[in-house]
Amino acid sequence: MTDRLDRSNDTRQPLSELRTSLHFLSAPPEDSTVECAFRYGADDPLAVRLELHVSADAPVTWVVGRDVLSAGVKGLSGDGDFKAWPSRARSATPLLYLRLERPQGKATFAADLSEVHRWLEHTYELVPAGAENALVDWDSLTGLPLPPA
Numbered sequence: 001m002t003d004r005l006d007r008s009n010d011t012r013q014p015l016s017e018l019r020t021s022l023h024f025l026s027a028p029p030e031d032s033t034v035e036c037a038f039r040y041g042a043d044d045p046l047a048v049r050l051e052l053h054v055s056a057d058a059p060v061t062w063v064v065g066r067d068v069l070s071a072g073v074k075g076l077s078g079d080g081d082f083k084a085w086p087s088r089a090r091s092a093t094p095l096l097y098l099r100l101e102r103p104q105g106k107a108t109f110a111a112d113l114s115e116v117h118r119w120l121e122h123t124y125e126l127v128p129a130g131a132e133n134a135l136v137d138w139d140s141l142t143g144l145p146l147p148p149a
Contacts, residue, residue: 015041016126018119022052022098022109034109038116040066040123048123050098052109062100066123072096073117086113 018038024031035053048069050062064082071077072084073096081102087095087110096113099106 015039016119016123018115020111020115022111024054025108025110036109036111038119040126042127045127066120067129069116070120070124072098073113073120 016039020036020038022034022036024034027034037049037051037059039049039051040047046065046067047063048066050064051059052062053059062082064078064084068077068082069084073086076083076085078084078099081100083097083099083101085097087097089095094113095110096116098109098111100109
């Protein structure tokens with residue numbers, strides 16, 4: 001887990017990152033390890049970015065609600081294209097399952113639940129639950145044009 005300040009665009013927003021390995025459940029054993037970076041920043045306080053390095057070409061980035069990921073540490077959470085839930089088995093390494101769905105296919109990954117849980121707790125030290133809305137630039141968001149209906 002690393003922390004740093006985002007110095008792009010002259011901002012000084014705290015960032016937290018967890019680099020870890022995920023187990024890709026449907027991949028053959030030789031391709032089952034996927035490197036992943038969980039990223040959280042106060043510049044987007046409601047979201048966590050998962051950067052999955054599934055191929056050498058370019059990482060796949062999935063953006064999920066921090067609250068959805070956090071709830072998934074305790075029980076089934078998520079709706080639609082992202083779901084997270086803890087393993088039920090009592091093993092030496094409890095797992096957190098992450099299910100990503102797109103029209104083209106589905107993928108399920110397993111992560112070390114304790115590691116992700118500790119990292120999430122750290123993000124709540126950076127930006128406490130309930131304080132996220134004060135950091136969102138609502139004026140910029142409401143000024144964005146809507147896609148055609």
